[in-house]
Amino acid sequence: MTDKISVIIPVYNAEKYISDCLESVVRQTYKNLEILLVDDGSKDGSAGICQEWCKKDARIRLLQKENGGVSSARNLGLQEASGEYVTFVDADDWIGERMLEKLRACIERDKSELAICEFREVNSGDRKRLAWKQSGGKLSDNEEAEQGRKPAIYGGENTSALSVKDYVENCLLAGNTRCWSILFDRKTIGDIRFPEGITIGEDLLFLVDLLPYEKMVSILKSGEYCYYINEEGAMFSEFRPSYMDQITCWQRACGKIGQLYPEYVYKGRIALFQASLLTAGKLALLTRQERKEKAACLENCIQAAKEAARDRKAWKGLPAGYKVKGILFLNFPSLYLDLYHMWKCGGI
Structure with a gap:
């Protein structure tokens, strides 16, 4: 765990969700983290909640900017990131406590430029049942299994490594165009940034721009990322x-x-x-x-x-x-x- 991972979390009017997200990040078994909260001009109490979290954990840093959209928030995070690896988490989602450890192990094993895990769709009921709210941090065996936090199998049927060509055919062009649930080698990203002024599909263009700099992509067949289905979100409006x-x-x-x-x-x-x-x-x-x-x-x-x-x-x-x-x-x-x-x- 000598390599630092920068976790970039864009925040916009997320006061209802950001604490659950941060709780899952600070609990990661991979401890060498830099957690960058990018407040994109929130008009609710998000900034205050983020400031309280900064006081609780020295790994957390708050960046504030005028509202410019999720791409500009992620780009500011990339500009400020100092880790050898980078991952993106949305403020209303949460992650399994071994996600970053598992993805980092996949990259090391495969010598790949990025590692992708599967995700699970979750709803408000799942949020109410989060393990740390129920047990004060102690997970039962059933809760571990439900949250997808069993120890990773770093070889065999639960993981695979794809050439970038196979990744394009079988992942990117098969609908896997998200930038979250992925751990990136920071050197691969370089000066590539998300296109600003676009609100749907910006992930796709970012991933396509990375293709010339990739050789191998690791796939972890485990739902470590919890994607919150927000009925107030853009896809339902x-x-x-x-x-x-x-x-x-x-x-x-x-x-x-x-x-x-x-x-x-x-x-x-x-x-x-x-x-x-x-x-x-x-x-x-x-x-x-x-x-x-x-x-x-x-x-x-x-x-x-x-x-x-x-x-x-x-x-x-x-x-x-x-x-x-x-x-x-x-x-x-x-x-x-x-x-x-x-x-x-x-x-x-």
Whole structure:
């Protein structure tokens, strides 16, 4: 444990969650940590809670900035990080107490540039049952098993190492585009930063930009990261212009992946097609009048879907359900949105 790990936690209006997150981080069995809390202009009591935690643990440091979004917060954390390794944790999530120890061991074993663990979706009920709230820090055997904190198996069926090419095909282009639940070698990141001004898909572009500097990626098949399903979060809110970012990001990613691994770009176009229909689905939930006001957004969805569908290999690789929806959407977009609205909202 001689190498330091910098844990970067963007914080924005997270007063309900940040203590649970920090409790899980300070309890890590890997002790050589630098915990950087980046307060992105919170308007609630987050900053005060963070300051109290700084007093309790000398490894914690609070950085404060004007609100600029999660990418700018992570970038400030990267600028200030002094560890040989870096990981990102969202303020409303928490992690298993051996996650960093396990991921660091994977990197050492495989000589890889990053290690990824699986994650578990958790909800408010899981938050209420957190082990440290129940037992004052003592875990029962059942709680250990439930939290995914059993000792790691560093070889065999619970771990694997992939070439970067296999990682692109089987992870990145299979939907694993998150930057959390990953331990990065800081040297690999170098001067690469998250794209600012983008709120959906910024993780994907960051990971794609790292590809030329990677050779091996470690996979830990254990749900060490607990991803909180927040029904107030962006993915559950009504349409807003920032939803178009996921289309923009997949278009950019396809261009970059096409330069490195042209044989896999069709998989990126499958994801682009799906992102276009998902975004159109958000538009469909608006009233007809609101949809008229967002006509440019709909046109962008249509053009992106057409761009992806022109790749015959991508079209062939789409799930059957997406092909059926896609045919209707591309030929009769207004009808598609009306039917989707009726299905989800009842009436037009």
